[in-house]
Every structure is written in C-alpha cells, then in structure tokens.
Amino acid sequence: MATPKLSLQDVHKRFGSKVVLDGVSLDVYPGESVVVMGGSGTGKSVMLKCVLGLIQPDSGRILLDGNDITHVHGREREHLLRRFGMLFQGGALFDSLRVWRNVSFGLISAQRMRKRDARARAVEILAKVGLGPEVGDLRPAELSGGMQKRVALARAIATNPEIIFFDEPTAGLDPIMADVINKLIIERVRDLGATALTITHDMASARKIADRIGMLHGGKIIWIGPAAEVDHSGNPYVEQFIHGRAEGPITMAVRRQ
Amino acid sequence: MTTATNPVANIGRATLDFLADVGRICIFAAQSLLAVFTPPFYLANLGRQLLSVGFYSLPVVGLTALFTGAVLAQQIYIGTGRFNAESTVPTIVVFGITRELGPVIASLMVAGRVAAAMAAELGTMRVTEQIDALTTLATNPFRYLIAPRVLAATLMLPILVLIGDIIGVMGGWLLSTTVLGYNSVGYLQRSMDFLETWDVISGLIKAGVFGFIIALMGCYQGFNSSGGAQGVGRATTNAVVSASILILAANYIITSIVFTD
Ligand SMILES: Nc1ncnc2c1ncn2[C@@H]1O[C@H](COP(=O)(O)OP(=O)(O)OP(=O)(O)O)[C@@H](O)[C@H]1O
Ligand SMILES: [Mg+2]
Numbered sequence: 395m396a397t398p399k400l401s402l403q404d405v406h407k408r409f410g411s412k413v414v415l416d417g418v419s420l421d422v423y424p425g426e427s428v429v430v431m432g433g434s435g436t437g438k439s440v441m442l443k444c445v446l447g448l449i450q451p452d453s454g455r456i457l458l459d460g461n462d463i464t465h466v467h468g469r470e471r472e473h474l475l476r477r478f479g480m481l482f483q484g485g486a487l488f489d490s491l492r493v494w495r496n497v498s499f500g501l502i503s504a505q506r507m508r509k510r511d512a513r514a515r516a517v518e519i520l521a522k523v524g525l526g527p528e529v530g531d532l533r534p535a536e537l538s539g540g541m542q543k544r545v546a547l548a549r550a551i552a553t554n555p556e557i558i559f560f561d562e563p564t565a566g567l568d569p570i571m572a573d574v575i576n577k578l579i580i581e582r583v584r585d586l587g588a589t590a591l592t593i594t595h596d597m598a599s600a601r602k603i604a605d606r607i608g609m610l611h612g613g614k615i616i617w618i619g620p621a622a623e624v625d626h627s628g629n630p631y632v633e634q635f636i637h638g639r640a641e642g643p644i645t646m647a648v649r650r651q
Numbered sequence: 652m653t654t655a656t657n658p659v660a661n662i663g664r665a666t667l668d669f670l671a672d673v674g675r676i677c678i679f680a681a682q683s684l685l686a687v688f689t690p691p692f693y694l695a696n697l698g699r700q701l702l703s704v705g706f707y708s709l710p711v712v713g714l715t716a717l718f719t720g721a722v723l724a725q726q727i728y729i730g731t732g733r734f735n736a737e738s739t740v741p742t743i744v745v746f747g748i749t750r751e752l753g754p755v756i757a758s759l760m761v762a763g764r765v766a767a768a769m770a771a772e773l774g775t776m777r778v779t780e781q782i783d784a785l786t787t788l789a790t791n792p793f794r795y796l797i798a799p800r801v802l803a804a805t806l807m808l809p810i811l812v813l814i815g816d817i818i819g820v821m822g823g824w825l826l827s828t829t830v831l832g833y834n835s836v837g838y839l840q841r842s843m844d845f846l847e848t849w850d851v852i853s854g855l856i857k858a859g860v861f862g863f864i865i866a867l868m869g870c871y872q873g874f875n876s877s878g879g880a881q882g883v884g885r886a887t888t889n890a891v892v893s894a895s896i897l898i899l900a901a902n903y904i905i906t907s908i909v910f911t912d
Contacts, residue, residue: 441785444840446783446786446787447786448783448786472789472790472791473789475786475787475788476789478787478788479787480784482780482783482784483778484779486779486780486781486783486784487784487785488776488781488782488785489779489781490772490774499788499790500789501787503788503790503795504788504789504790514698523804625904626846
C-alpha cells in the first residue's frame with residue numbers, strides 16, 4: 395500500500411493526571427476522506443491539535459508523507475502548516491477582521507496574494523458555502539452561529555490545502571445547509587485530490603463524506619473500517635454510538651468513572 | 652503536618668512558582684524582542700497599535716500631568732516657604748516632573764488603559780482559539796500580535812511622557828501664576844534656568860522601558876490566559892497589577908543604578 399499522507403503512531407497526551415490520548419494510531423491515505431467519531435470529551439479535537447503542533451504530544455510519532463513532524467518547530471512548522479487547512483470546532487474567526495479578510499487570511503499572509511485578488515477569491519469561496527458577497531463586509535460578531543461556521547469552513551479551504559481537518563463541520567447547521575457542506579467536502583477530496591480528516595457526530599454526514607470511519611474511545615482508535623461496514627462493525631461500542639442508545643458499553647464506562 | 656499546611660513547604664512552593672514565572676516572562680520577553688526584529692513586519696497592525704497606545708492615551712496623560720504639576724507646585728510652595736526659598740518652586744517642579752513624576756505617573760495611567768486592553772484582547776483570542784487559528788494559517792502570533800504591541804508601547808511612551816512633561820510644567824505655572832502670585836515670564840525663565848537636557852532625556856529613557864513593561868505584561872498575561880471569561884478577567888487584572896509593580900520596581904532600579912547624576 396502507498397505511504398500514508400498522514401500517520402499517527404501510538405500518540406499519547408495527558409493533561410495533568412487526566413489521560414486523553416492513550417496510544418492513538420491512525421493512517422490516512424492520500425486522497426482519502428476519513429471520519430473519526432467518538433463521545434464528547436474523548437480527545438478528538440486534541441488529536442487534531444497534536445497533528446498541527448498546537449499541542450505537543452507526550453509520546454508517539456506523527457508522520458506526514460512518511461517524514462516525522464512531531465518535533466518540527468518555528469519557521470519549518472510554519473512552512474508545514476501551509477499545507478494544512480483547519481476548521482476549528484468553535485469557528486475561531488478573527489473578530490477584529492471583516493469576513494472577507496478572515497477568508498483570505500491565508501492567501502494574503504502565506505501566499506502573498508494581492509489584496510484585490512484575495513478579496514475576489516474570498517467572495518468566490520463564500521459563494522461555495524452559500525454566503526452572498528455582502529457577507530464579506532460584515533464582522534464575525536454580526537453573523538449567526540451557522541454562518542460563522544460556514545465562514546470558518548471557507549477560511550479553512552481558501553488556500554486549497556492538501557490536508558484538511560474539519561472539526562464538526564455540520565454541527566449547528568440546518569439539514570439542507572449540512573448537505574451543501576457535505577458536498578463541498580466531497581468535492582475537495584474527489585475533485586481537488588485533498589486528503590480530509592473529519593470529526594463529526596452527524597451519522598448522516600459521516601456516511602456521505604467518509605471513505606473510512608473510525609471510532610475514538612478511551613484514548614484509542616478502537617475500530618476503523620470502510621464506511622459501508624459501519625453498520626455491521628460487530629463492535630458493541632460502535633453499534634451503541636451509531637444507534638445513539640443510552641444503554642451499552644460506552645455508558646457503562648461513563649458510569650464507572 | 653501535611654504538605655498543604657506546612658508553612659515552610661508553602662513558602663518554598665510559592666518561591667518556586669515565582670521563579671518559574673520570572674523565567675517564563677524572560678523567555679516571553681526574548682521571543683517578543685526576536686519577533687520585533689525579524690520579518691515579516693505587520694505595519695498595519697503596528698499603525699493601529701501606535702494609534703491606540705499613543706493618540707488615545709493623550710487625554711488621560713494630559714489631564715493627570717496637568718493636575719500633578721499643579722499640586723506639586725502647591726506643595727513645594729508650602730515646603731520651601733518654611734525656609735524662605737519660594738523662588739526655587741519652578742526649578743523643583745520641573746526637576747520633579749521630568750525626572751520622576753512625568754514618566755511614572757503617565758506610565759501607571761497608560762498601564763491601566765493599555766495593559767488591560769491588550770490582556771483582554773489577547774486573552775479572548777486565546778480562549779476562542781483565534782491564536783491557534785492564526786498559527787495554523789502559518790502566521791507567527793509573536794510577529795503578528797505581540798511585536799506590534801511591544802514596539803508601539805516602547806515608542807509611544809516617551810512621546811506621551813514628553814507631552815506630559817510640558818503639560819505638567821504648564822500645570823505648575825498655571826497654579827503659581829494664578830493662585831500663588833508668581834510672575835508669568837519669570838516663572839518660566841526660572842524653570843528653564845537650571846534644567847539640564849539629561850533631566851528630560853533620562854525621564855524619556857525610563858518611559859521607553861516602562862512602555863516595554865506595559866506591553867510585555869499585557870501580552871504575556873493575555874497570551875497565557877485560560878479558562879473562559881473568568882480567565883480573561885484574571886489575566887486583565889494580573890496584567891495591570893504586575894505592570895504597575897514592575898514599573899515602580901524598574902523605576903527604583905534605573906534611578907538608583909543608572910541615573911545617579
Ligand atoms: N488545553 C487543555 N488543557 C487541559 N485539558 C484539556 C485541554 N484541551 C482539552 N482538554 C481536555 O481533553 C479532553 C478532550 O478534549 P477534546 O476537546 O479533544 O474533546 P472532543 O473529543 O473534541 O469533544 P467534543 O466532541 O465535545 O468536541 C477533555 O476532557 C478536555 O477537558
Ligand atoms: Mg472537539
């Protein structure tokens with residue numbers, strides 16, 4: 395098999411005495427769309443931040459195209475990050491900048507695009523997430539929650555990054571808009587050849603966008619397989635999760651804590 | 652006795668915490684300085700900070716300087732009156748303002764305004780993950796956020812203090828001529844007679860150092876804040892308190908070691 399685009403090998407991370415990642419291993423292949431699901435607070439966002447270098451893992455390795463990037467810092471890390479796009483769970487829009495400046499931030503700062511071109515490009519990308527050009531002149535605080543999410547998504551994909559992380563891209567969106575976002579993610583992967591790693595609780599969305607689906611539980615990826623097999627995983631944790639049952643092994647683990 | 656109640660252990664722990672903090676602040680200061688001198692430079696951000704630290708602090712600095720100068724003249728008039736040396740009032744007022752009160756009082760006022768604003772803004776950016784987002788967009792937060800603030804405060808404080816010095820002397824002059832019966836031209840003449848360039852320059856150098864301290868503490872506390880709205884509130888308070896204490900401590904050190912003549 396080809397070298398994975400991105401590979402997490404036995405990644406550990408704890409905060410104080412609280413173990414969050416307890417040996418996460420995950421391979422994402424070039425041009426693949428992988429979805430990771432898992433209960434609230436299991437460390438999905440922390441996993442993405444470890445890859446980006448926003449959080450330093452305690453142990454384990456993170457490989458990009460087979461190269462160890464776990465301990466890359468400074469300018470080199472800056473360079474590396476140009477290949478990534480990240481949609482933060484909370485949006486994380488710069489509230490001092492107008493929407494179009496947010497969307498084109500990477501184009502201007504990393505790709506040194508001229509302001510006028512960057513603005514035109516921002517309007518184009520905003521249209522892709524279902525937002526009109528007039529939105530570009532607003533401030534993030536003037537947008538609804540769902541609109542903020544879409545602007546954040548537009549910012550994450552604006553530079554056409556090779557690898558895109560989507561942390562709950564459809565949370566807080568209506569079903570129709572959620573489907574627009576699903577299509578957009580699929581388009582990025584199928585048409586532009588990007589590699590995508592998505593965190594979501596939305597099973598409908600996961601089935602649509604994923605080539606493979608994995609489940610994070612207890613600090614490990616306990617199951618991963620093709621999207622079509624998620625319904626017959628034979629894994630009681632996965633089954634409880636996708637059917638949203640209150641009773642099952644996950645709940646027991648919660649009660650035990 | 653458990654470690655939690657053992658007073659020696661507590662003092663030890665507090666000392667270690669303090670030293671760790673000092674270390675972290677020193678590293679932060681070094682990183683900030685490095686960012687000030689290495690490209691890319693974000694000039695638009697610098698411009699915005701120059702305006703907000705400099706221009707918008709003018710009313711605060713001007714008013715405090717005016718009142719300080721006036722009250723200084725009043726008190727020195729009373730003091731020197733006890734040994735019939737009222738003629739020295741202008742000289743002492745200008746000396747006190749340029750060397751000491753101008754830089755210290757202006758910096759303390761600006762610390763209240765600017766360190767708090769910086770800590771609140773960066774703290775909010777930290778807890779809403781905007782600083783993380785900046786990093787993932789391949790932009791170094793030290794160059795984009797902190798360098799412009801540190802540079803702006805270090806450059807603007809001496810200018811603010813120079814303006815404050817002038818307004819402070821005017822405050823003393825105003826009170827002396829209207830209330831204490833000094834001759835208008837004579838007062839100004841005497842103010843200038845014994846004033847040395849070094850008196851003013853040493854005050855402005857101090858102001859530059861204080862400006863650096865203000866931005867450093869505002870940025871440090873904001874940048875390292877955590878824990879939501881409460882955390883940002885704590886960062887803001889800590890920024891003002893630590894900046895004020897450091898300004899007074901630095902003032903003592905600079906005055907007693909460097910500016911002894
Ligand atoms: N900077 C941090 N400092 C301390 N603890 C943290 C930090 N970031 C995350 N945690 C802890 O790590 C755990 C995992 O957090 P994370 O945000 O990754 O959860 P998640 O799986 O993304 O959950 P959700 O689905 O609710 O977004 C949580 O218990 C959280 O308290
Ligand atoms: Mg999360």
